[in-house]
Structure formats: C-alpha cells, structure tokens
Amino acid sequence: MAVEVVMPKLGMAMKEGTVSLWNKGVGDSVEKGEPIASVNSEKIEIDVESPAEGTVLKITVPEGEGVPPGTVICFIGKPGEEVTVGQALVPVQKPEVENEASAKKPAESTIPARKAGERVKISPIAKKMAEAANLNIEEIQGSGPGGRITKEDVQEALKKSSIQKKEKSEEKPVELQEETQQVTVSGIRKVIAARMYDSLQKTAQLTINMKIDVTELIALQKQTVETIKNRYDQKLTLTDYIAQAVVLSLQQHQQMNSALIDDKIHLFKPVHLGMAVALDRGLVVPVIRNADTYKLMDLSRTFKELAQKARQGQLSNEEMQGSTFTISNLGSYGVEHFTPVLNPPETGILGVGAVYDTPSFVGDKVERRSILPLSLTFDHRVLDGAPAAAFLQTVKQYLEEPITMLL
Template sequence: MAVEVVMPKLGMAMKEGTVSVWNKGVGDQVGKGEPIASVSSEKIEIDVESPAEGTVLQIAVSEGEGVPPGTVICYIGNPGEEIGESITTVKNQTPEVEKVAPTTENTAPTLQTKTPRDRVKISPVARKMAEAGGLNIEEINGTGPGGRITKEDVQEALKTSRSTQVEQNKEVDITSDKPLEEIEQIPVSGIRKVIAERMYDSLQKSAQLTLNMKVDVTNLMSLQKKTAETVQYRFDNKLTVTDFIARAVVLSLQQHQQMNSSYIDDKIHLFNHVHLGMAVALERGLVVPVIRNAERCTLIDLSRKIKELAQDARRAQLNSDDMQGSTFTISNLGAYGVEHFTPVINPPEAGILGVGAVYDTPVFIGEKVERRSILPLSLTFDHRILDGAPAAAFLQTVKQYLEDPITMLF
C-alpha cells in the first residue's frame, strides 16, 4: 500500500514548514533513504528522505507552500497504485496535528497524469535555472543518465542563448557601443527568505541605535599566548579571542540586566539567565545557535560549546530548538577584515554585539608610544528598552573585562 511522507516537525516551537524544492517528480523512482525534497522552518532547512522504496505517486504540497507539521506532502508506492484510505504513515508524524490527505466526496484521488513538462527528465536545480533564464526545457539537450538535463546543460544553453541575443542586438543596432546587460534572477526561498523577512521586520518594529567602541586587547592577546600550551595540555582545547569576548559579554549581561531582555507585547521581559546566540555564516545563510545558561559556563566550557555548535551548524546537524530562545547575540566579522559595522538585532532581543578585526596601531601610553592591539566593537540596541547611557555602560563593562582578561578566568 502507498506510504505517506509528512512534513517533519523541526523543533517544539515549529508551527509551519515550507517545501523549498522537490528533488523528485511524480512517476520518479526513489530508494529508501534517498532525499526526495528539502523543507525549511523559520531557521533551519533539511532534506526529507524517502521512508520506503517505490515510485512517487502524488505530490500534495507544491514548492514554496507552507503547511503545519504532520501534513502529508507526498505519497510513495508501486507504479499505478491508487491512493486509498488505508495508508502506511511514516513514524515522524506528529500525533497532535491532523494529517491533511487529499480526498473527494465519492472517490479516492487518482494518480496524477504527467504533462509534457513533467515528462522531460531534468533535475530540480536545472529546472529552476531554466525557468529563471526563460529557456524551453524541451529544447535543451540532456547529457545526464537517460538523457536527464543537468545544471551544466542549462548553463551551456544559457551561454548559447546569451551569445545569440548579443548577435541579434548587434544586428539591430550596430552603432551602439553599450554592452548587453545580463541579469540573473535568483528566487528568494528557504533560509534566505526567512532571513530577509526577519531582518526587515526587525528594522521596522524596533528603534535601533549603534554605539562603537575600541578596546585595547594587547594584554588579552598576551594571556592567550601564555596559556595556550597549558590549555591544550589540560583541556585539549584552544582559547580564541571570540571565546574571551563571549565570556566578557556573559559577565557584563549579568551586571546590566536591561541588555539581557526582550520587548514583547509592550512589556520589557528581563531574564535571569543568559542564553547567548553566536551567529554562524553558512553558504545557505546565517544561523544563530544558542548556548543556554551561559552564565553557568567557565571560560573553557563556553569555548567548547561555541566550537561544538559552530561545527554542528556547518554540518547541518542543528535542530530548531538549538536556534531558539537567545537573549543576546554576538556577530563576528573580524575574519573578513571588517572593523566597525552595524549589526541588526535578532528580535525580540534588546541588543547584538558586532565584533570587528583586531589591528595593531601606535598608542600613547603616558609619554611613550607603544604598539597596541585594538579590537573594534559595535553594539546595536533597542532604544525602546534602554537609553544610550545604560547601553554605553554595558559596552564599557565588556571593554573592562577584555582589557583586564585575568578577571575572566575565575
């Protein structure tokens, strides 16, 4: 009998998931465990694997469509099999959500018939590229297995199409020396769409202001080097500047509770615990894994958790719960050579700290000029929650910890 594949629940708070792309079409063969679609929630995107071997009988949810977890997104079975009322359900269905199975009044849904568009063998990525480039997929020569059109085939067809267009433009206006403008259109979907919506919403619904401050981290860099061998030997770890910054932020948030808060329903919610978000840049977009109860962590504990979460993020092993509930966020662009920048608040948090690149510069120490290492910090805060003075006081406390790093070891 046919097998239902449902929208998985990617975390306790997930209310809706979106099908980002279908890797298989109706009539395609699939193997057990083979990725058949990519789905995304508010902050995470994963591949949905086929729970059984068979044929895709029907696709119930289109690309870009959002549905509650537990909703049937497709059916897998034997070729020609009708989808009846008795259906095997996959185990990741959430019992509290009623499945939405396509039905009619008197008869079960019939197997979808293939249109000429469906009969063309083409990968989902290639299909999207062809549609964006205005190409007719029936005119593209496929070089993949069984004549399947691949991404490379579409790229080659686009090159040919553009060359033809250039020649046509030359024939129309041989006197024009303006180059042909080539525009590539990329659909905004999945994580990129979620980020776009959240950042726009953040700027529209909060009063954001950014303060910049420079911190002398010469002593911190020296302490890092002096303790490197001991830390490696005793804890099998390496302390980074980011680890020290995270520790300084956690200690400072405990002293400035207004910065460890959120603006929700016209009320300021002050938090006793620090749930620290650490922004991680991925190829698909930005994710913010959360270190819960960070105030209970030592510097070494914090360092380990930062590295573990960053590694999980790059391996796509984070779940939705790992990226929710942060009370303050750190975003580090120092690796890209950026000094000061304006980070955007991760709503509904009160603030976010932007970390720039450390640079060396001459500084007057009394009457002498010394070479010092300077760290630029940029604090964006919600002016609805606190004013400039308390925000500056928080940033000043972070600065004090970083300039006297020995105080963070105890």
C-alpha cells in the same frame, strides 16, 4: 508496494513544514539517498532524500504548501504502480516522457487554455530552464497532461523569443542587456529578511564603536593553551573570552540585558546569550541559556556544541529562542567595524571585528599592540548613549585585564 515519503519533524516545537522546492517531478526516476525535495520550518531548511530506488509516482504536497510533520508528501515506487492517498487505491497515470518526438504531442488546437488565476503546472526541468532564460511561465502554453509545461514547451518558447529579439534587433540599434538569475526568497532567508526589516522599522537603532587593546589577552591565551588542552581537552578562542566579558558586563548593566515589550521595559536577571552562526543558507542564533551561571570553560564548550548542531541542521526551535543579548563575529572575514542589526525584542547586539596590530604609545614608548574593534548596536528607546557606552567600557575593562575574568 509504493514507499511513502513524509514531512520530517525539524525540531520538537515544529507544527508545520513547507515544501520549498521539488527537485523531482512525477515520472522522474530516483536513486536511494538522492535529494528529491527541500523542506523548511521557521528557521531550518533541509533536503529530503529518497528512502528507496524507483520512480516518483505521485506528489501530494505542492511547493509552498505547509503541512504537519509526518504528512505524506510523495510516493516512490515502480512505474505504473498504484498508490493510496487517504482513500481507495487509484491507478497512477504514467506521465508523458518529455523528450519524445514533438510529433507525439497533442495538436495545439486541442490544448485547453489556462484559466485566469489557475496554478501553472510545470515540470522541474522545464521550470529551471525557464528561470535560467528569464521566461514568464504564465505566457507559456503547456502541452503535457492537464496543460503541464514540458521541456519541449520551454524550448519552443525560447525559439519564438529568439526570433522576436532578432526581428527587433533589425529594427532598433543593439542594446546591451545583462543576464540575471532569479532566486526565490524562501526558507531561512525569507525569515531573516522579514525579521531584519521588521527590526529596522520598529526600533530606534544606534551603533557606537570602541577599540580594545587585547595584547595582554592574546598573551594569556597563548600562555594557557597547553595547560587547557591537557586538562580539559579544549581550546579557548578569543570569542570565548569576549562572550565571558559580555556576560559579566550584562550582570553589571542590567538595562542592556532587557527588552521593550508592549511599552514596558523588561529587565532580565539571567543572561541568555545568543551567538550568531553563519551557514550557507543563512544566519542562525543558537542561545546559551543562563550563561551567567557558566564558568569560562563551560561557556566555551556549550557554544561549540551548539554551533556544531547548527552546521548539521540539528538545532531545535527551543535552542534558538529566548535570547536577551546577541554577539555577532565577523572577524574571521577580515571585517573591522560594522553595524549589526538588533535581534528583536533584544535591546543590544555586539559586533566583533578582526584583530589588527598597530603601533601605540605605552607611556613614552612606542609598542606593537593588538587592537580589537567592537560595534555595539542598541535600542535608543530603552537606554541612551551614555549607559550604552558605560556597558561597552566595562566589556573593555574585562578584555584589557583578562585575569579579572578568571578570578
């Protein structure tokens, strides 16, 4: 009996998922656990694995189409097996094998011409070959069932293209051309692109920079590492201390913990802190809700748990919404100063750079000091440069006198 493959539920609030890519086509054999498709919701994208060994009998949801979770997106079974798609059983046509001799193909004259605006039908391997060769699939005539473009059709198009290029090269001087790979913007990358573009278009963003002397903070971190490990089985990072300093500073500068919505500035009392996490597929921002009620150890533990869930693709939509301020750290990449982009409708985002050592005057003596660069981007519609600088100055005071964060 054919096995149903359904659209997974990617978060409690998910109402619709989209098939971003089919790795297998009808007639392709699959192993149990082999990725057969990529699906995404608004912020999460995962691979759907085959629940059984067999053949892809029918694909019911094409690429780019959104359906509710639990919807059957394809069937896996034995070749020629019948499947049910919300109606009586219908026989499954065995697709034409793409590597058969070209003599078995229908004659070109019998292939129906594609109508204007008609969706191009193409096998996954043929699609990949066409994209790699930068061929326009709209210009390729398919010889498979229903006009489907097969691997042999793409190979034939490549031959014709090669002949045409050779003829042109004999007429014109050879011109250097760069090979390009085209990647469709979809899933998390598409959401990020839309949000960042919208952020820059609809806000008045300004970035100010400040250098923080964290020599004493690093010394405190080293002095307490064994005690914290033995007592809490945990490690406090520089990012943890920065997060604590930001939370304490936001409580003193409420204008930075705000949002401009419908021409009204909303000042928030609780601090819902967003902490950006970089993934292979894009950036996600898990949110520590009511961070102002957390102690330093709890703040550190919660962030690490959320970051782990983010890397495993297990964050719910609720855990990525409602932030009132965001921290983005590129220090591990060696970046010092950068310009972070606001996460609307927030008023501020703090960019954290890499710590570096430099000689500095301490009184009349020159000492080796550790410097942390910070970059604060804020919405100039909500507040001016002076109050934004005052907030950053408060963050500086906490980090340069770290004992005050523990009192």
